[in-house]
Amino acid sequence: MPYQLKMGQLVKEHPDCVLIALKRAKQFCHWPCLHPPRLEKLDLLKGLNFVVASSSTIGHIYVSAKQMRNLFYHYCIATPSDKISLATNIRPDNCKLSLEEVRRVHNCASPGHYEKTSAVKFFTAILISNSFSKPVKHTTTNKDGNMTAYEFWQWRAENFIPYDLLLVGRVLFYHQDGTKPLPIDRP
Numbered sequence: 001m002p003y004q005l006k007m008g009q010l011v012k013e014h015p016d017c018v019l020i021a022l023k024r025a026k027q028f029c030h031w032p033c034l035h036p037p038r039l040e041k042l043d044l045l046k047g048l049n050f051v052v053a054s055s056s057t058i059g060h061i062y063v064s065a066k067q068m069r070n071l072f073y074h075y076c077i078a079t080p081s082d083k084i085s086l087a088t089n090i091r092p093d094n095c096k097l098s099l100e101e102v103r104r105v106h107n108c109a110s111p112g113h114y115e116k117t118s119a120v121k122f123f124t125a126i127l128i129s130n131s132f133s134k135p136v137k138h139t140t141t142n143k144d145g146n147m148t149a150y151e152f153w154q155w156r157a158e159n160f161i162p163y164d165l166l167l168v169g170r171v172l173f174y175h176q177d178g179t180k181p182l183p184i185d186r187p
Contacts, residue, residue: 058089059087059125059128059132060089060092060125061087061088061123062092062120062122063124064122065121065122067082067119067122072124072165075165076160077163077165078161083113084113084157085154085157086106087132087152087154087155088109088151088153090102090140093171094142095173096146097140098143099120099121100176101140102120103116105140108138109136121171122168122170122171124168125166125168126163126165126166131155132153133153133154136152136153136154138150
């Protein structure tokens with residue numbers, strides 16, 4: 001929540017802060033929020049412990065090593081050079097899916113944005129907020145030949161989209177050429 005705390009403090013300390021903005025800033029500083037600040041109702045996670053509620057969906061955004069560094073260091077899920085932020089419920093530890101299949105299904109969900117397998121070698125985990133589009137299902141085929149439908153959510157990126165990241169890392173998908181995933185190290 002470091003982004004939220006900084007942003008909330010700026011709003012609360014502003015001399016022209018209206019009452020509704022002050023109320024939203026206090027909420028924004030107190031509970032984890034699933035989107036950037038706004039005056040409309042906030043999509044908050046409330047509770048004494050910050051265990052993910054069963055109603056919350058964990059999504060994974062797959063990116064290249066360079067994109068992951070940008071997202072991690074800027075506390076965001078999209079940068080100005082990105083056209084969209086695409087999240088899915090495909091788990092990064094799914095060893096039955098190949099990098100090529102994950103890239104292919106991402107290209108189905110967002111044509112032209114995932115042209116190389118390097119674009120899906122890293123991930124960040126987030127909680128899906130209501131700012132994302134309604135989920136669209138796309139089907140993958142694993143190495144056993146079984147087909148599974150996964151959900152994809154989009155958020156149009158026009159600028160930085162500040163967001164709290166739950167986890168970042170390297171995926172464990174296999175390579176179709178038979179090689180195993182690389183050992184986990186720094187990108």
